[in-house]
Amino acid sequence: MAAVLRRGASFICLGSSQLLSGGCKHGRTCILPFFSSNNRNSSSSSKIKVDLDSSTGIAVVKFQNPPVNSMSLDFLTEFVISLEKLELDKSCRGVILTSAQPKIFSAGLDILEMYGKSPEHYAEFWKSVQDIWLKMYGYRKMTIAAINGFSPAGGCLVALSCDYRIMADNPRYRIGLNETQLGIVAPFWFKDTMVNTVGHRTAELSLQFGLMYSPSDALKIGLVDQLVPEENVLGTATETMTKWLAIPDHAREISKSMLRKPTVDRLLASRDADTKNFVNFVSRDSIQKSLGLYLTMLKERKE
């Protein structure tokens, strides 16, 4: 099992053979972070960088999984642990998600985790995808996606799971749930998240065609809330978060829960069946063939 070592404001997760302290979720052992007394607390694991300013209550979580921030099992595990830690931290009131990689917010789920692996691996991977969505969609604190690049499929889902989306106004970027273009199907909770954001009819067109939207089209359909020049994405996200944090936390949090809980509960009621569906679906020869062809196409585009 991969080890997760956080230096600086250290938080250490190690495999079960290296037990250091009491258990945390995800079958890993955690030593929770020790923060210094100044106002900025930073921690950087290999794939997620967290910078919490406790004077403002705003944490910036940066994806740093080059080249394209694809969401591998390790990435998702580190991501969910970082969010859990911030959710428990009373000095954090809001989280901004963004990318440390130029031009890419996230390329979505790591296709290599769904290709040529065992059913047990697919099940473990899928549970970690469910975990991150459940954590984000039901997150108690305010969340903003500062989308500074391409954001297909799982990358779009992460952005959709935030409370507010600000995207770089660069006409080359694209965002959307493009699963059908890979020959796969966005599961019902991806679909629910999209419907809750853009409405049923737009979601019908979007999901069936696997549409990827330019920033201006994404703004038109309400897939993102605001466009700003690329260099202002993080600054605007911080300003926007400050405005949202003027609302009393408990009132905002209860309102969010009323709106989102039924959607979260649908997956909670059928997690195991959803995992089985995924494993059966992705193990099919025809799906493996589609994913293999898509991976080849991605590589050949460069040649």
Ligand SMILES: CCCCCCCCCC/C=C\CC(=O)SCCNC(=O)CCNC(=O)[C@H](O)C(C)(C)COP(=O)(O)OP(=O)(O)OC[C@H]1O[C@@H](n2cnc3c(N)ncnc32)[C@H](O)[C@@H]1OP(=O)(O)O
């Ligand atoms: C009945 C119902 C049952 C339920 C069934 C459920 C089914 C599954 C549902 C799955 C849901 C979500 C799926 C996803 O999220 S799939 C991922 C979709 N992502 C994409 O389509 C994006 C693909 N990537 C790109 O378009 C481009 O890479 C980019 C993001 C626009 C960046 O372009 P670039 O030119 O800057 O970089 P590029 O050279 O293309 O890529 C660099 C290397 O990274 C590899 N790579 C890119 N994306 C991924 C990825 N998602 N996973 C793994 N690897 C990826 C790419 O191949 C290059 O590799 P290399 O350098 O050539 O080795």
